[in-house]
Amino acid sequence: xxxxxxxxxxxxxxxxxxxxxxxxxxxxxxxxxxxxxxxxxxxxxxxxxxxxxxxxxxxxxxxxxxxxxxxxxxxxxxxxxxxxxxxxxxxxxxxxxxxxxxxxxxxxxxxxxxxxxxxxxxxxxxxxxxxxxxxxxxxxxxxxxxxxxxxxxxxxxxxxxxxxxxxxxxxxxxxxxxxxxxxxxxxxxxxxxxxxxxxxxxxxxxxxxxxxxxx
Amino acid sequence: xxxxxxxxxxxxxxxxxxxxxxxxxxxxxxxxxxxxxxxxxxxxxxxxxxxxxxxxxxxxxxxxxxxxxxxxxxxxxxxxxxxxxxxxxxxxxxxxxxxxxxxxxxxxxxxxxxxxxxxxxxxxxxxxxxxxxxxxxxxxxxxxxxxxxxxxxxxxxxxxxxxxxxxxxxxxxxxxxxxxxxxxxxxxxxxxxxxxxxxxxxxxxxxxxxxxxxx
DNA sequence: GAATTAATTGAACGTTCGTTTTATTATTGC
DNA sequence: GCAATAATAAAACGAACGTTCAATTAATTC
Numbered sequence: 001x002x003x004x005x006x007x008x009x010x011x012x013x014x015x016x017x018x019x020x021x022x023x024x025x026x027x028x029x030x031x032x033x034x035x036x037x038x039x040x041x042x043x044x045x046x047x048x049x050x051x052x053x054x055x056x057x058x059x060x061x062x063x064x065x066x067x068x069x070x071x072x073x074x075x076x077x078x079x080x081x082x083x084x085x086x087x088x089x090x091x092x093x094x095x096x097x098x099x100x101x102x103x104x105x106x107x108x109x110x111x112x113x114x115x116x117x118x119x120x121x122x123x124x125x126x127x128x129x130x131x132x133x134x135x136x137x138x139x140x141x142x143x144x145x146x147x148x149x150x151x152x153x154x155x156x157x158x159x160x161x162x163x164x165x166x167x168x169x170x171x172x173x174x175x176x177x178x179x180x181x182x183x184x185x186x187x188x189x190x191x192x193x194x195x196x197x198x199x200x201x202x203x204x205x206x207x208x209x210x211x212x213x214x215x
Numbered sequence: 216x217x218x219x220x221x222x223x224x225x226x227x228x229x230x231x232x233x234x235x236x237x238x239x240x241x242x243x244x245x246x247x248x249x250x251x252x253x254x255x256x257x258x259x260x261x262x263x264x265x266x267x268x269x270x271x272x273x274x275x276x277x278x279x280x281x282x283x284x285x286x287x288x289x290x291x292x293x294x295x296x297x298x299x300x301x302x303x304x305x306x307x308x309x310x311x312x313x314x315x316x317x318x319x320x321x322x323x324x325x326x327x328x329x330x331x332x333x334x335x336x337x338x339x340x341x342x343x344x345x346x347x348x349x350x351x352x353x354x355x356x357x358x359x360x361x362x363x364x365x366x367x368x369x370x371x372x373x374x375x376x377x378x379x380x381x382x383x384x385x386x387x388x389x390x391x392x393x394x395x396x397x398x399x400x401x402x403x404x405x406x407x408x409x410x411x412x413x414x415x416x417x418x419x420x421x422x423x424x425x426x427x428x429x430x
Numbered sequence: 431g432a433a434t435t436a437a438t439t440g441a442a443c444g445t446t447c448g449t450t451t452t453a454t455t456a457t458t459g460c
Numbered sequence: 461g462c463a464a465t466a467a468t469a470a471a472a473c474g475a476a477c478g479t480t481c482a483a484t485t486a487a488t489t490c
């Protein structure tokens with residue numbers, strides 16, 4: 001056999017990416033074999049090399065797209081010109097929503113960095129640093145404006161990001177808490193952590209809560 | 216050649232463990248080969264099997280000892296009978312000190328869980344859960360006593376642990392901040408996060424800050 | 431409908447992996 | 461100093477790995 005009926009490059013590539021994210025998140029990049037991935041997609045291992053020249057290229061592509069997606073999500077949801085408290089609230093909401101929605105991809109991007117070649121590692125880390133810099137800048141603005149009380153901006157930013165990203169470790173959709181509940185709790189923990197004076201209202205323009213309320 | 220002059224089982228095993236922690240932390244468990252590990256120790260691969268029957272046994276031993284060390288460290292540093300604020304302060308200090316002191320081992324214990332067999336994974340997770348339970352119980356006590364104001368005890372515990380453990384991702388000894396500075400900043404962030412009323416003094420019996428002050 | 435291109439198979443290549451076996455030497459106990 | 465034991469080397473095993481290549485068939489173009 002060779003080309004199969006109904007085969008389509010775009011669909012196959014998308015299937016490979018999705019299966020790879022799930023497999024790498026579950027087994028780890030090194031432990032996932034190309035044959036295993038191919039079997040998941042329903043194809044022979046050699047077919048994968050039509051879309052990704054090497055295994056590492058596949059990993060890098062997944063990571064790069066994930067980081068670009070994160071940046072774009074933040075660019076679309078940032079309230080330009082708003083006060084620091086509102087900006088911080090938007091950052092927290094976006095971060096948690098994005099990471100809960102893409103748990104597996106986040107796992108891959110955070111855990112498999114060491115399997116990248118040095119210059120590709122640098123590329124991904126640069127994207128990550130740029131994203132984190134946004135948070136530091138919000139914290140600095142708020143501290144200078146006297147809205148937040150923060151001892152060390154850089155350290156606080158790292159603490160917040162670790163705390164928020166950590167959601168993906170334990171959160172499982174459909175369990176005790178809804179995404180909305182988790183997000184709001186994290187938001188209030190964040191605001192307390194940065195010592196925000198809560199004169200300003202940090203809640204987003206009220207969206208009718210659709211799929212929450214499951215307890 | 217066979218047995219080398221001056222060879223000693225205990226020393227070799229200790230060297231294997233240390234080299235394994237460092238190698239696994241750097242390259243990952245799957246990516247580390249037994250030959251690579253043996254070379255690091257200065258021995259042939261076959262010699263490793265005198266001490267650990269399989270590669271996974273080695274990993275499990277490292278993880279189990281790490282978790283036991285964490286439990287023992289907490290048992291020695293917990294202030295039994297103290298108020299929740301003091302207990303929380305002790306928990307934070309112990310957690311950060313322990314994890315900064317054993318960055319590589321923590322990395323291994325957190326990142327390589329998926330390489331364990333199901334029942335060994337369960338063993339390690341049980342130890343971890345027991346340790347986390349201590350924190351939840353402190354938070355609950357404090358909340359019930361009206362010392363902390365916490366929305367969700369379980370969620371707050373996970374957020375705090377993720378935040379604190381995250382130190383090992385970015386902290387490098389000898390850089391901008393000393394361990395003592397980092398620890399105290401994290402402590403005050405923690406206290407704000409749980410909404411602690413700071414009537415009680417949470418500072419430890421004052422130790423003269425030795426190797427800090429490098430800025 | 432013939433020629434071209436896209437998508438995939440199946441087999442193979444050389445390497446490396448975890449592990450086992452056997453032999454050999456250092457150390458220890460008597 | 462001689463037996464027993466502890467610690468290692470050296471070589472080998474089969475399996476699995478990432479990757480390549482030639483062949484083959486489906487879809488598209490003209």
